[in-house]
Amino acid sequence: MKNVPGDKVNERDLESGTTTIVASPDEQSQGMQRGSVESLPESTKEAAERGTTTKGESIVFVDGPIPDGGYGWIIVICQFFSQLATWGMFTVYGVLISWFTQNHTFGNTPPIMFAWIAGFGVSTAFWVSPLTSYMSKLFPLWVNLFISQVVLSLGFILAGFSTKIWQLALTQGVMTGFGVGLNFMATQPLISQWFLRRRALAMGLSSAGVGAGGLIFSFTTRLALQNHGVRIAYIINGAIIFLIQMPTTILLKPRMRVVNPQFKGPRLSLFKNLGLVYLSLWSFFVMFGYMIALLSVASYATIGLGLSQAQGASIQAALAAGQLIGRPGLGLILDAFGRVYMSSVVTFFAGFTCLVIWILAKSYGVMLLFAVLNGILSGIFFSALGPLISEVVPLADFSDALAIIWLVVAPITNFAAPMAFALNAYSKDVLHREGATIYQISIALAGGANVVAAIALMMVKKYQRKTQDV
Numbered sequence: 001m002k003n004v005p006g007d008k009v010n011e012r013d014l015e016s017g018t019t020t021i022v023a024s025p026d027e028q029s030q031g032m033q034r035g036s037v038e039s040l041p042e043s044t045k046e047a048a049e050r051g052t053t054t055k056g057e058s059i060v061f062v063d064g065p066i067p068d069g070g071y072g073w074i075i076v077i078c079q080f081f082s083q084l085a086t087w088g089m090f091t092v093y094g095v096l097i098s099w100f101t102q103n104h105t106f107g108n109t110p111p112i113m114f115a116w117i118a119g120f121g122v123s124t125a126f127w128v129s130p131l132t133s134y135m136s137k138l139f140p141l142w143v144n145l146f147i148s149q150v151v152l153s154l155g156f157i158l159a160g161f162s163t164k165i166w167q168l169a170l171t172q173g174v175m176t177g178f179g180v181g182l183n184f185m186a187t188q189p190l191i192s193q194w195f196l197r198r199r200a201l202a203m204g205l206s207s208a209g210v211g212a213g214g215l216i217f218s219f220t221t222r223l224a225l226q227n228h229g230v231r232i233a234y235i236i237n238g239a240i241i242f243l244i245q246m247p248t249t250i251l252l253k254p255r256m257r258v259v260n261p262q263f264k265g266p267r268l269s270l271f272k273n274l275g276l277v278y279l280s281l282w283s284f285f286v287m288f289g290y291m292i293a294l295l296s297v298a299s300y301a302t303i304g305l306g307l308s309q310a311q312g313a314s315i316q317a318a319l320a321a322g323q324l325i326g327r328p329g330l331g332l333i334l335d336a337f338g339r340v341y342m343s344s345v346v347t348f349f350a351g352f353t354c355l356v357i358w359i360l361a362k363s364y365g366v367m368l369l370f371a372v373l374n375g376i377l378s379g380i381f382f383s384a385l386g387p388l389i390s391e392v393v394p395l396a397d398f399s400d401a402l403a404i405i406w407l408v409v410a411p412i413t414n415f416a417a418p419m420a421f422a423l424n425a426y427s428k429d430v431l432h433r434e435g436a437t438i439y440q441i442s443i444a445l446a447g448g449a450n451v452v453a454a455i456a457l458m459m460v461k462k463y464q465r466k467t468q469d470v
Contacts, residue, residue, distance in 0.1 A: 058259045059396055071253070072194030072202065078248040079206030082145075082187060085244040086152065086180045087382070088213015089237060092221045093118050093172070094298040094316050098309060099225050102302060106165050111299070112425065113165055115417035117173045118295050123414035124177025125184060129406035130265060132178075132185035133399055137261035144186040145249040152179025153242040160234030183245075185406070189398045192390050193255040200339055200387040204331020207382040211327060211375065214320025222313040256395075266407055267400045275392030275463030276401055278456050280408040282388075285453035286347055286381050287409045291416035292446035293354065293374055294319070296439065300358075301367055304436040311364055315371045322375020327383045329376070334384060339391055340464060343384040344457040350377035351450025359443045362436060378450075388457075391464050420445065 097114045100106060106113075136144055155175030162168040195202040217237065224233035270276055297319055298312040307315075334342050357370040385405070386398075393401045420442035427433040427441055 211323025326376030354447030
């Protein structure tokens, strides 16, 4: 018999070429097992070996192969509603920016300040990834999700009581950003733990919740603003978030956990993997273009084209509807024709819609067309990121790679919208442009960013892993 030292939870033995599992009662009750390093899938062996020798941190895997279904579909449904209440609610901020600007809710605050808050909220979700990654290892999943649920709900409710721009930054920005970041960091690895062959489809179905949330909340938020004002609109949204997330907090379950977790900074050594480098570049530029479109279409409609608030909200909703349709559809396409290649093609055409349709749009109908098409294509980041990470790193390195990508995209999500609004101000004040032409430079920037992202992603194909987790 050959013994492999373990931590205090159990010992892992290897006898006559087979694995003998000795688990604690607690692990047995959770249906989990600990095996020798040799018993793990080849793709996760290296990470497990590192876990048993570095500061005592190790990984516990659920018995059996990746189900590729079963309870995994419950995970998909829960993820759908979780993203509906987190990122889906975030997308509504474009409607709020348009309302704040036209109604002078915060006095004569320039529009770029609202753009900073939008970027700050999204980037906070990414900046806190090392902390939220550690929390997702330290605490059971339901604890992290409940903390996220409370913080995110309070962030929206307290935003309704904000009378100063700095108060809105703390609530709409910091609190909601932390709540979304904790939820997303804890739940993003789940699809890859439950699915293999249908991974991109499952990710697409779950991430369609973002589009569904944007579609629903764009209308409900506008109606609440019109009939009850800013405060009640925020309170309603906060209450909705809390109620939707409650069942997901209870039902979401992981298939792996970390024993003796250690707080670690970003594992920069993963950048030795050039596949992850190019994937990070894709993430950076695709989020650049995504943020500009997401937070500019409503104000382009109302300020640039002179359309009504209702029409601006409808265009924002059409963008969300496109994501609702596109994300599961893209999942099927990615699984059928290749995740890296098709993600690159979709990213390119997302930029194409900006450069050919949006930049020339002068009517409500054309803007609706652009919103639907761009919505279908631009949600590729959230549909494909998980499956793409799994193409370049083993499952056990998934959270570390995800944390690195969050830190890469955090700066651009913070600066993308303010940069676009600053370019719009430059076009108006310096170039003396008027109406829709004010937005042409920022629109070109959004389209160009997607084209660059598509080129970077094509380079990932050279560094795809030869074997997948099983």
